Amino acid sequence: MLNPQLEPFLAVWNEKWKQLPAGAKPADRRALFEVIARDMRLPTPQGVETDAEHWIPSAAGDVRVRVFRHGNDSTQPCLIYMHGGAWMQGSPETHWDITSRIAAANRQTVISVDYALAPEHPFPAAITQCQDVVRWVAANAEKLSIDPARIAVGGDSAGANLAASLALFFRGGDIALSGQLLVYPAVDFEMQRPAYVENATAPLLSVAGMPAVNAMYCPNPADLRNPMAAPMLADNHADLPPAYIAVAQNDPLRDDGLDYAKKLQDSGVAVTVDTGEGLIHGYLRAMEYCEASRTSLSAMCAWLDRINSRP
Numbered sequence: 131m132l133n134p135q136l137e138p139f140l141a142v143w144n145e146k147w148k149q150l151p152a153g154a155k156p157a158d159r160r161a162l163f164e165v166i167a168r169d170m171r172l173p174t175p176q177g178v179e180t181d182a183e184h185w186i187p188s189a190a191g192d193v194r195v196r197v198f199r200h201g202n203d204s205t206q207p208c209l210i211y212m213h214g215g216a217w218m219q220g221s222p223e224t225h226w227d228i229t230s231r232i233a234a235a236n237r238q239t240v241i242s243v244d245y246a247l248a249p250e251h252p253f254p255a256a257i258t259q260c261q262d263v264v265r266w267v268a269a270n271a272e273k274l275s276i277d278p279a280r281i282a283v284g285g286d287s288a289g290a291n292l293a294a295s296l297a298l299f300f301r302g303g304d305i306a307l308s309g310q311l312l313v314y315p316a317v318d319f320e321m322q323r324p325a326y327v328e329n330a331t332a333p334l335l336s337v338a339g340m341p342a343v344n345a346m347y348c349p350n351p352a353d354l355r356n357p358m359a360a361p362m363l364a365d366n367h368a369d370l371p372p373a374y375i376a377v378a379q380n381d382p383l384r385d386d387g388l389d390y391a392k393k394l395q396d397s398g399v400a401v402t403v404d405t406g407e408g409l410i411h412g413y414l415r416a417m418e419y420c421e422a423s424r425t426s427l428s429a430m431c432a433w434l435d436r437i438n439s440r441p
Contacts, residue, residue, distance in 0.1 A: 132333075132380055133408035139416035140333050142170070156249060156346070160219040167224035172418055174226070175234035177201045188262035190255040194244040195263060196222035197274075198233040207280035207438040208239045209311065210267060210296075212260060214287030214412070217248045217347040228286070228414050228427070235431035236438065239276050241267060245292070249346040253353050260292050261299055268305045280438050282371070284311030286414060287335075287383070288347075291316045294361040294390070297370050306371075309437040311430060313376045314411050315387050318360035319344050323385035332380050335411040340382070362390055367397040374433045376426060378406035378413055402433055 146166045150159065174180060182197040200206065209232060213225040222229065222242035229240040243263050245256040264283070271278035285293040290312040297310040321340060330337040348354045357364040373394055377387035384406075391403045404426055406413065417423045 131408055132410070133420060133422055135420040135422065136333075136408075136410060136413070136416055139419040143334070143415070146170075156218045156247070160247070163215065163219045163224055164221065167226070170415070170418070172227045174230045178230050178233045180226070180230060184266075186259075186263055186266045188259045190251070190258035190262075191246060193246070193259040193263060194222075196229075196242045196244070198226075198229045198240040198242060200233050200237040200239070202237070203275065205275050205277050206238045207236070207308070207434075208241060208267060208271075208274070208276040208282070209434060210260075210264060210281065210283050210293075211240050211242045212245060212283070212285030212289030212292040213242065214285065214289045214313075215247075216343045217253075217256060217288045217291075218343065219247065220289075225286070225289075227417060231417075231427060232431055232434065235428065236435050238434070238438065239274065249349070252346065253348045253350075253356070253359050256347075257292055257295050257299075257358050260296055264296060264300065264305060264307075279306070280308050281305070282309035282311060282434065282437065283307055284309075284313070286313035286315075287411065288316060290314065291359075291361065295358045297373075298357060298361055298364050298367075301369055308440075309371050309434065310373045311434065312373060312387065312390070313414065313430070314378055314381055314383050314406075315375065315390060316383055317386045317390040318362040319348070319354045321382075323389065325384040325386075326382050329380050329382045329384065332382060333410045334415075335382055337382050362386070362393065367394050367399060370394060370397070370399045372400040372402075372437055374402045374404070374430060376404040376406060376430065378409040378411055380409065381406070381411040383411060404429060 213220040233240045283293040375391045
């Protein structure tokens with residue numbers, strides 16, 4: 131059952147994507163996505179600074195980040211955010227509405243990562259860059275006026291996949307992540323769960339195109355089993371930071387997120403689940419139209435505030 135408030139959003143979204151020519155390449159999709167996101171961007175909340183950018187050295191190529199920060203000089207918690215877009219499109223600018231609103235709601239800093247995109251830069255380029263961003267943020271916490279003990283990771287869709295992988299990578303190391311915000315995450319490449327049948331032709335994400343997208347990110351089939359690409363397949367999930375996992379009822383990835391939540395819970399990880407009744411993959415893009423989208427983002431912000439408030 132689709133939330134009726136999504137219908138006007140989908141009408142606008144689908145009309146704009148009709149501009150994409152037949153046979154379009156990933157670069158064409160990226161360019162149009164930037165235009166559509168800019169045209170549909172909501173006003174930036176008052177008090178949020180958005181101009182700061184940094185280029186961070188990485189073994190996979192220098193990576194740009196954009197800083198969204200509530201405008202005060204105090205030391206703030208930080209969320210490192212990875213945008214969605216099937217690992218092949220998107221940027222900090224396409225996800226401006228999300229990151230700016232998290233920064234405003236929690237009076238915090240959000241660092242949005244412009245990681246390398248497939249197919250030109252397949253796995254492990256993006257996750258390597260994101261690992262280097264986490265290291266850079268922790269090393270430069272004082273300069274950034276953020277609390278190194280309150281650095282969380284998060285993202286949506288492909289970005290949530292990267293965030294979950296970061297939580298696994300940094301487990302037990304010198305950098306202790308405070309939480310992982312996983313919004314309609316992709317956690318493996320099995321494509322066998324019931325939601326893939328129930329939501330095969332769902333809005334914004336259809337099952338038919340997913341194998342080709344997955345192959346662009348992981349052209350080496352062996353990488354589809356690598357836990358840094360498929361965090362569900364890690365040997366164990368104990369001792370990970372608390373997780374907030376938001377799924378959507380009408381999303382092929384719904385059961386991926388629910389199964390990952392159960393795996394974390396069974397491993398002793400504190401997990402909060404938002405089942406996203408009536409919602410679709412990418413529903414945070416519909417905040418202008420859909421009250422449930424706004425409510426869901428508010429719940430994510432409240433969870434972040436709780437983990438940031440822990441001693």
